[in-house]
Amino acid sequence: MSENTVPSGDPPPAGRQEHEGPASxxxxxxxxxxxxxxxxxxxxxxxxxxxxxxxxxxSGSVKDRIAKAMVETAQARGELEPGRELLEPTSGNTGISLxxxxxxxxxxxxxxxxxxxxxxRRRLLELMGAKVxxxxxxxxxxxxxxxxxxxxxxxxxxxxxxxxxxxxNVQAHYEGTGAEIADELDHVDVLVAGLGTGGxxxxxxxxxxxxxxxVTVAAAEPLPGDPVIGLRSLEDGYVPPILDVSRLDRxxxxxxxxxxxxxxxLLEREAIFAGVSSGAVVHVARKLAEELGxxxxxxxxADGGWKYLSAPFWAAxxxxxxxxxxxxx
Amino acid sequence: MTTVRxxxxxxxxxxxxxxxxxxxxxxxxxxxxxxxxxxxLRARIFENGxxxxxxxxxxxxxxxxxxxxxxxxxxxxxxxxxxxAMAGGTLASLAGGASRLAQPASGAASTR
Numbered sequence: 197m198s199e200n201t202v203p204s205g206d207p208p209p210a211g212r213q214e215h216e217g218p219a220s221x222x223x224x225x226x227x228x229x230x231x232x233x234x235x236x237x238x239x240x241x242x243x244x245x246x247x248x249x250x251x252x253x254x255s256g257s258v259k260d261r262i263a264k265a266m267v268e269t270a271q272a273r274g275e276l277e278p279g280r281e282l283l284e285p286t287s288g289n290t291g292i293s294l295x296x297x298x299x300x301x302x303x304x305x306x307x308x309x310x311x312x313x314x315x316x317r318r319r320l321l322e323l324m325g326a327k328v329x330x331x332x333x334x335x336x337x338x339x340x341x342x343x344x345x346x347x348x349x350x351x352x353x354x355x356x357x358x359x360x361x362x363x364x365n366v367q368a369h370y371e372g373t374g375a376e377i378a379d380e381l382d383h384v385d386v387l388v389a390g391l392g393t394g395g396x397x398x399x400x401x402x403x404x405x406x407x408x409x410x411v412t413v414a415a416a417e418p419l420p421g422d423p424v425i426g427l428r429s430l431e432d433g434y435v436p437p438i439l440d441v442s443r444l445d446r447x448x449x450x451x452x453x454x455x456x457x458x459x460x461x462l463l464e465r466e467a468i469f470a471g472v473s474s475g476a477v478v479h480v481a482r483k484l485a486e487e488l489g490x491x492x493x494x495x496x497x498a499d500g501g502w503k504y505l506s507a508p509f510w511a512a513x514x515x516x517x518x519x520x521x522x523x524x525x
Numbered sequence: 526m527t528t529v530r531x532x533x534x535x536x537x538x539x540x541x542x543x544x545x546x547x548x549x550x551x552x553x554x555x556x557x558x559x560x561x562x563x564x565x566l567r568a569r570i571f572e573n574g575x576x577x578x579x580x581x582x583x584x585x586x587x588x589x590x591x592x593x594x595x596x597x598x599x600x601x602x603x604x605x606x607x608x609x610a611m612a613g614g615t616l617a618s619l620a621g622g623a624s625r626l627a628q629p630a631s632g633a634a635s636t637r
Contacts, residue, residue, distance in 0.1 A: 417588070425532050425608065435578060435610050447588035449606070 221300050226253055226260045227372045231380055231494070236465040237482060242490040245481060247462075248377060251470060251500030255296040256289070258373070258498045259359075262395055263293035265368035266357035267301060276355055281306060283347060283354040285331075285340040287313040287321075289499060290359050295324035306354070308344040310336055316506075360393050360436040369399025377494055378407035385491035388481045390473040390498055391415040391447070392525060394439030400496065401443060414446035416480040418473070421452065421520020446484070450476035452519040456509050458482075459501065471499040472507075472524035527555045527603045531566075534609055538565040552584060553595035555605055570607060579610045 219225050231246045238245040250258035270276045282298055284290065287309035298305035305326045309318070312333040321328055329347070331339040348354040359365050373396060377384065387404050389396040401413035441447065450458075458475030462468040470478075474497035481495035504524070512518035526546045531539045539545060540563065549555035560567030570580050575595070582589045583606040589597045599605065 419586075419606075419608075422533060425534075441588070441590050444591050447591045449583055449586040449588075 222254045223264055223297065223300050226264050228376060229253060229373075231377070232466075232468070234462075234466050234468075234478075237461055237478065239482060239486045240489075243485040243488060244492045245485055246381070246492070246494045247466075247468065247470075247474075247478070247481075248373070248494060248496045249468070249470075250373075250496060250498050251474075253293075255292050256500055256502065257293065257471075258396065258496070259289040259293035260296065261368040261372050262359060262362075262365040262393075263290060263297045263357075265364045265372075266359065266362050267294070267297050267303070269364040269367075270355060270357065271301075276303065279353060280355050281353050283308070283344055283356045284358065285309065285337065285344040286359070287317045291317075291321050291326060292324065294357070295321055295326045299325050306347070308340045308347070310340055316503075359395070360434075361438060363438065365393060365395035366399040366402075366438050369396050370403045371399075373496065374400035374403025378404055381492060381494070383492050384408045384411050384494050385488055386412045386414060386481070386484045386493040387496075388414045388416055388477050388484065388493065389496040390477055390525065391417045391439075392473075392498075393436045396496055396498075397444060398438055398440060404494075412445045412484070413443065414448065414480055414484055415444050416450050416473070416476040417447055418455070418476060418525045419449040419451045421516065423521045446480075448480050448483075450479050451516065452509070452524065453515040454479045455524065456515045456519070459504075462497075463501070468497075469501040470497045471501050471504055473498050476525075526601065527599045527605055529555060529559050529605045530607065532608055535566060535569060535607060538569055539563045550598060550600075551595065552582060552589055552597045552599060552605060555599055556582075556595070581608045581610050582606070583608070 229252050230249050232249060234245040234247055253260035267276070267282070281304035282294060283306045284294055285308045286294070287307065291307040291309075294305055294307070306329055307321050307326050308329045308331055310333050311330040318328050329343070331343040335342070344356055348356050357364075377387070377400065384404055384407075387401060389400065391397060397413060397415050405411050405413065452472075455472050455475040458478035459470060459472060460475070462470050462474065462478055474495075477495040477497060481493050485493045507524075508518040509515050526548055529545045529547055531543055531545065536542060545559050545562075547555045547558040549558055556570070560571065570577055572578065576582055576589075584592065584597050584599055584603060586606070589595065
């Protein structure tokens, strides 16, 4: 079993890029996140289990990578002339990341979200300088996307990055997340990431597979509670354009209870405070590590646990019931 | 017997059933039996002999598309889960999914 090595003579890899001095803005600190070995969670000493801590990105999630990439790609293509404004349907991490990027680059940002998004998310985005526009609660995401599209069509000022269909999302993970893993480890047998837009799995998966052709790229997919599934019809179904399931080797459902067990395991055994999707990734990573028997498994942990502190599942006896009415990814 | 779990959106086409027991040694056989009993359900989950694009099918908690597709084996006590495909992320999961017809606005489309 090879060590987690670096070329001899070089200093050990830092959690962040070595700068020639301080970063010139917070955006320079996007990416180059640390890998940490989860010795207390590996099923046996024969499996090296690593977590990539994307919560250590400057605004707290992996989305910093794609927000920066989508905006900078648009800038490079001349699509963001002065006076243009960013517009995205999002109430989660992508909105927060875009707000950070927009603030530093001097663009306005409007986030469109259903009226039943939690007040904390709206407040956080407004504090970060984003305008928030509500779409009808009963139209859900469909309504938010349609409203954002309508706004963009009516007013040419707006530019919509649209993370679900933007190849810069995938490219950010290819050049960043995946390259960092490939550069830091001598070998990877299994790569696990949460399935959202598909960007991490497609981009980091492709890059890690280039370095280690036999890698298993595994998706951890949320299994929502019935009340959440019930809000969705087949007609509203959506497969992100950037997602190509044929490029996944495994695609495993993870229940809310399993995700929370993963969050608790990270916190209690590794002192790592991660979000719900990270718990799902750890659940899948440990399961596949057991199947593997011997080798290297890497799990990408998308964010920290901070946004979930007020959630009811921490003390719940019935985790599934406590979580089934809400969305955690 | 295999248990097929029906999502809320498809239960009206399965006479309100949440779970349906069916026999078969592959997903195809199990879903063919379910489809024979509930033709409206079959019409919604199959397209041109394949699973419709916006339906996901899981055996043992794993998508059949990363197993053997409809030829994925099931055994006694297996559970087959049907779910509408949905994009992840907080927004995508809040009451409804992004429309399959949604396209990025000006600028973003040129990145494809």
